Amino acid sequence: MLGHDTKKPDPYKNIVYGSCEKEEIIFLDYEKDKNYPIRAESIGITNPDKDYFIQRKHLDYYVFEYVVSGKGYIKQDGVTYYVKAGDFYMLKPGSSHVYGADKKEPYKKMWINFFSGILDTFLSAYGLFDKVVIHNPDCEKFFTELISYAEKHPYHDEYSIGLSRIIFKILFSLSQKISNEKITSSLANNVKERLDASIYRKITLNDLCAEINISKSQMNREFKKYYNTTPYNYLLDKRIFMAKELLKNSSMKIFEISDKLCFSDEYNFSNIFKQKTGVSPIEFRKRLTKEQ
Secondary structure (H helix, E strand, C coil), rough: CCCCHHHCCCCCCCEEECCCEEEEEEEEECCCCCCCCCEEHHHHHHHCCCCCCCEEECCCCEEEEEECCCEEEEECCEEEEEEEEEEEECCCCCEEEEECCCCCECCCCEEEEEEEECCHHHHHHHHCCCEEEEEEEHHHHHHHHHHHHHHHHHCCCHHHHHHHHHHHHHHHHHHHHHHHHHHHHHHHHHHHHHHHHHCCCCHHHHCCCHHCCCCHHCCCCCHHHHHHHCHHHHHHHHHHHHHHHHHHHCCCCCHHHHHHHHCCHHHHHHHHHHHHHHHCHHHHHHHHHHHC
């Protein structure tokens, strides 16, 4: 690969570079009279450097980048995105932006800059048109493949087909990632809705798993990913919240509230209530009475 000192000049002063000395770059040439569906301009690796940044007033091509390690940021159209290891991000023609490395944990990244008159059609078809950052560690092998391929065929006319093939492998992998996340999000939401409907009915997690035909480990994993708690704790918190409402707004006895909210017995209910609130149900009600 070539060092930063061979970076092509920008005659239109469209780009501002900050500390790019640790970049390794391959520049790619094509026959000028051919119309390629995808024409790569350069491929490279950016090694960690806390002062690294690139600012463009107007992007003329596509930028695909993958963060291998460390952290960085992207500022585009008034929105700031923070990226980390395993993140892919995409910048499209027409955008103005600045992106760079985190000062404390500067990233290492692999990237490709390319022109294409057809890519927006495929981005829309794959559900990627409005995406900027997607976490997808699977992309690392494709970027490694891009760089390896370009090193072997930097000036060969036919390598355009090879690079295009790898770029579409990246798009397909990203599309699968998004589709899987939508399914997962739907699953977690389904569990939440069933838990919300189970505050006053006796149900075990095994019962819930059987209702929606998933394993207990899968349910716990996916639910915690989206709601930052387990299904068991979510339902318990819901029941404790409702217990406080009943203690506050009804004359129901403690054992009646325990039974209504499906606790095994009054003793179990009182212990869990104290663990969650710091006081027993009786003390909670006494404090409310004093405040009134």
